[in-house]
Amino acid sequence: MAVSMGSYGCIAGVYDDLVASPKQPISKSPISTFSFGSNPARHFCVSPKSRLSYSLRTMIPKASATALEDEIYQETDDVPIPKVIIDQDSDLNATFVQITFGNRLGALLDTMNALQNLGLNVVKANVHLDSSGKHTKFSITKASTGRKVEDPELLEAIRLTIISNLLKYHPESSAQLAMGEAFGIEAPKHKLDVDIATRINVCDDGPNRSLLSVETADRPGLLVDLVKIFTDINVAVESGEFDTEGLLAKGKFHVNYRGKSLIEPLQQVLANSLRYFLRRPTTEDSSF
The missing domain is CATH 3.30.70 (Alpha-Beta Plaits)
Structure with a gap:
């Protein structure tokens, strides 16, 4: 796929107008597969350890002049x-x-x-x-x-x-x-401390799946990287919800291991892997 640069054309053309930022290196590791959804037989390519960084300046398509979709608000209005x-x-x-x-x-x-x-x-x-x-x-x-x-x-x-x-x-x-x-035209006035912002919880959600809740500082490519971590430890994602709320990203994922809920040691491995990764978002073994 053109967008991730690490997936090397797996789903060609979807992200042709997204380009990787040179500020964050991307690994040249071999390709692995994972899926997000109800059908575990359907897989998608991604490069291990990749940290995707997309340039929003080149997101497609460029909107027309008629696309000023909303009313003009005074600068004194509270920004939601x-x-x-x-x-x-x-x-x-x-x-x-x-x-x-x-x-x-x-x-x-x-x-x-x-x-x-x-x-x-x-x-x-x-x-x-x-x-x-x-x-x-x-x-x-x-x-x-x-x-x-x-x-x-x-x-x-x-x-x-x-x-x-x-x-x-x-x-x-x-x-x-x-x-x-x-x-954007203005950076956030208060940056989140990743260590403080990151919260992870795993609990059983019935005999056949577990519920993983993740809250952390947002960044481009985060959803892909999270699912990549799951597949690295053979945890399957059945379904979920991923929210962007201002500076925060919040995810809830229904996950399983070989069709069963995660036993406590595997829950701990998953939580520790996520904490390690989320606190070191730009660490790479190699770069372009």
Whole structure:
């Protein structure tokens, strides 16, 4: 796949307009496979130990001049926390994405077009309002198969595409997003301490699966890297939800080991592996 540079063309063309940043090296390790979703027989290529870093400046497609989707707000208005939820739990046949940025989001037509350019069918499912703002939900499937998105790299591209459009059409969101530091007009005023921000919990969720909860500082490529860690220790991901809430990334994953819930020693191995990796996000054995 063109986007990750570590997957070497496995799903060609999906991320052709995403480029790797030279600031973070990427490993040249051999290729392995993993999947994210209900069908463990379907695998996707990724390079071990890769740390994906995408340039949001080149995210596709460039939106048209008519894409100023929302109202203009005064600088004195309180800027809400942007939230992007990728839901793999609610439906067996579709991926649901929910976007919230207070009451500032409009029809999001250009965001829908950008997602469609990733080879996706995108249908607006519903919009609802509450005290935290306007929540817009989309149902997404792969255009080639009509099935839900199970490729972690494509799920990450969906997330980055949405964040890219937020930064483009709502530059005031820059200071509220971790990726605003590199790609926005204003860096976050308060950076998260990764050690403090990182929280990991694993518990049984029935006899055949466990529930893993992860909260940490956000960065590009995080979802792909998390799933890569799971597969390194032969933990399968059945389904889950991955949320971006401002500077934080929060994930809940239903996982199993050979069709059973994780025994306590394996739970500890998984938690320790995640803590080690998340606190050393740019460590590499080799680079380009």
